[in-house]
Amino acid sequence: MVIDVLVIGGGNAALCAALMAREAGASVLLLEAAPQAWRGGNSMHVRNLRCMHDAPQDVLVDAYPEEEFWQDLLKVTGGRTNEALARRVIRDSATCRPWMRRHGVHFQPSLSGALHTARTNAFFMGGGKALVNAYYRSAQHLGVQVRYESPVQRIEMDNGRFVAAWVGDERITARSCVLAAGGFESNRDWLRQAWGQNALGEWPADNFLIRGTRFNTGVLLKHLLDDHGADAIGDATQAHMVAIDARAPLYDGGICTRIDCVSLGVVVNQAAQRFYDEGAGFWPKRYAIWGRLVAQQPGQIGYSIIDAKAVGRFMPPVFDGVRADSLGDLARQLGLDAPTFEATVAAYNAACRPGTFDHTRL
Ligand SMILES: Cc1cc2nc3c(=O)[nH]c(=O)nc-3n(C[C@H](O)[C@H](O)[C@H](O)COP(=O)(O)OP(=O)(O)OC[C@H]3O[C@@H](n4cnc5c(N)ncnc54)[C@H](O)[C@@H]3O)c2cc1C
Structure with a gap:
């Protein structure tokens, strides 16, 4: 039949x-x-x-x-x-x-x-x-x-x-x-080709972790584009890209790997510099943009830094964070340049206005 x-x-x-x-x-x-x-x-x-x-x-x-x-x-x-x-x-x-x-x-x-x-x-x-x-x-x-x-x-x-x-x-x-066979988000070669090399000669997509399925390889998308003349629309580098823990597995880490405290602290790159306003677009944009922002940094790595006040105000991470009682000690543990890191945090703190902050009432 x-x-x-x-x-x-x-x-x-x-x-x-x-x-x-x-x-x-x-x-x-x-x-x-x-x-x-x-x-x-x-x-x-x-x-x-x-x-x-x-x-x-x-x-x-x-x-x-x-x-x-x-x-x-x-x-x-x-x-x-x-x-x-x-x-x-x-x-x-x-x-x-x-x-x-x-x-x-x-x-x-x-x-x-x-x-x-x-x-x-x-x-x-x-x-x-x-x-x-x-x-x-x-x-x-x-x-x-x-x-x-x-x-x-x-x-x-x-x-x-x-x-x-x-x-x-x-x-x-x-x-x-x-x-209805999904996109090409687990096709690492395709991602590599789409993202290309950055100014440092790195291939950013090589450091991506795919928190979803490994089975969306885009085989049929490619087949339709190459063999059936389907139109390619949009931008292959665009995606809902979330900042996740670098210790997550290559595939299927799921939502528990997401870094949820970004907007409650500062985020620095390997040079100990901030690169975006952590509080901008508090909701609903924050998840969707931070993966891309981190992907644009050297080594595709960022460090989300919070102080004790923020603990308990976000979904707890599945991996333990690094703890320290001073910024210098934290920088050393993370392998960041301590004076630069301290200056970055000092500049951020100096820009803060006095007052109370309730992230549940924004
Ligand atoms: C960790 C995570 C959390 C998310 N959370 C949310 C959320 O809370 N809310 C929300 O709205 N969206 C969320 N999303 C996005 C959401 O998952 C997707 O938009 C949605 O699942 C897409 O559905 P789909 O059926 O198109 O693709 P998928 O659910 O990815 O299904 C594609 C299917 O096609 C199969 N397949 C692939 N290639 C072939 C082939 N050649 N032959 C046969 N089968 C094939 C795959 O095995 C799979 O079963 C999340 C995504 C991730 C990764």
């Missing part, structure tokens, strides 16, 4: 497509590159869904209107956002949760310590792993066929219409295909 819809990929986009196609009565086969234990792509690492709402909802407080969501999106993208698509996503975020619940997804209020998110983001109970597990369970229940360890290398098209997908030597035909 010919399959109606072949879904390539096994993360949130693929699973939602598979479930909706099946609900509409189509026969569906889903091909996931990863083995079952690692299924779910980057979606298995997520925590929450940013939701527009005009009044308090179950796990969301106050309101987060369309216009504010749109302005937040403009800030993180520097204005380069497709308005029609973005507004569609924003509006649908207000109404998609009942559908998600029907497929077994549970929500919980924001964690304490996760700034401002009680208003803007609905958290998945059990995180992204529970989200994708719920979808896979529902897919199985509805009769979606799922195959793991099935990376698609190429697809066949005829006059712009999908004909078949190839997994190794196997040719799989279907009436239609949804390609």
